[in-house]
Amino acid sequence: MDNGAEVLFRAHVREAGYESEDPIVKDVVLGVAAGERVGLLGPNGAGKSTIMKGLLGQLPHWKGDIYWHGKEEDVGGIEMSSRIAYIPEQPILYERMTLWEHLVLVAAAGSIPEEIFRERADKLLRRFRLHKVKHEFPVKFSKGMQQKVMLIIGFMIKPELYLVDEPFIGLDPGAVMELLEALDEERDRGAGVLLTTHVLDSAERLCDRFLLVYDGGVAASGTLADIRTAARCGEDASLFDCFVKLTKNAEELT
Numbered sequence: 001m002d003n004g005a006e007v008l009f010r011a012h013v014r015e016a017g018y019e020s021e022d023p024i025v026k027d028v029v030l031g032v033a034a035g036e037r038v039g040l041l042g043p044n045g046a047g048k049s050t051i052m053k054g055l056l057g058q059l060p061h062w063k064g065d066i067y068w069h070g071k072e073e074d075v076g077g078i079e080m081s082s083r084i085a086y087i088p089e090q091p092i093l094y095e096r097m098t099l100w101e102h103l104v105l106v107a108a109a110g111s112i113p114e115e116i117f118r119e120r121a122d123k124l125l126r127r128f129r130l131h132k133v134k135h136e137f138p139v140k141f142s143k144g145m146q147q148k149v150m151l152i153i154g155f156m157i158k159p160e161l162y163l164v165d166e167p168f169i170g171l172d173p174g175a176v177m178e179l180l181e182a183l184d185e186e187r188d189r190g191a192g193v194l195l196t197t198h199v200l201d202s203a204e205r206l207c208d209r210f211l212l213v214y215d216g217g218v219a220a221s222g223t224l225a226d227i228r229t230a231a232r233c234g235e236d237a238s239l240f241d242c243f244v245k246l247t248k249n250a251e252e253l254t
């Protein structure tokens with residue numbers, strides 16, 4: 001966030017988890033500037049999805065503060081739901097609704113005017129190659145097709161911030177390219193992105209900054225240069241190399 005862009009979103013996750021006596025995440029501070037992409041990284045079970053669920057107000061146990069444009073907001077409040085698009089790793093779909101009906105529902109919930117809705121929906125359905133199946137039931141789609149449905153729903157909203165949980169696994173290369181292009185367009189519009197992934201070469205190309213979590217806390221954060229310094233890696237080291245070294249160091253300390 002040192003590129004001069006306005007800080008769009010800032011959160012201090014003091015405690016987050018599923019039971020108050022056993023918080024999974026403790027004392028994690030994160031921020032996303034307008035047009036910035038932040039990679040939330042960490043080994044399996046580190047707490048990435050828990051952080052995302054916490055920011056969305058979907059956790060039984062949460063203590064923390066959230067700020068939009070510097071102003072404190074309630075987690076899970078109505079203000080937040082219109083500003084954030086969450087693209088989950090596991091698709092969430094209604095059994096008895098067609099793809100088109102899902103989009104109509106999203107448009108109604110987001111008060112998107114009819115004409116804008118039709119234009120956006122058509123563009124996104126074509127972009128992710130689902131226009132020919134728009135009147136079919138997505139619960140019967142393949143895993144990758146269902147993932148594309150979640151992307152289309154997210155992009156329909158045109159939010160200020162995208163929370164994207166593991167977008168790269170399961171999509172075909174053409175869809176990954178379309179996703180990257182769509183994210184570029186959204187960055188140009190000023191939307192921020194917080195994304196989790198284990199595909200570190202994609203994260204390295206896509207993200208401006210990174211937050212590496214380990215065992216529910218922050219192991220390193222900053223630009224790739226900062227991460228290289230924290231990992232004591234050379235200036236040519238990849239994000240993957242730094243990640244392996246940092247998690248190994250953290251393991252040795254626990």
Ligand SMILES: Nc1ncnc2c1ncn2[C@@H]1O[C@H](COP(=O)(O)OP(=O)(O)OP(=O)(O)O)[C@@H](O)[C@H]1O
Pocket residue numbers: 018024042043044045046047048049050051
């Ligand atoms: N619904 C739940 N109830 C209780 N504990 C949970 C629940 N979901 C996750 N956990 C626990 O919280 C911890 C962090 O899980 P989380 O899903 O946030 O990890 P992650 O970093 O997203 O992992 P991955 O990379 O494998 O997706 C794990 O120990 C996990 O067992």
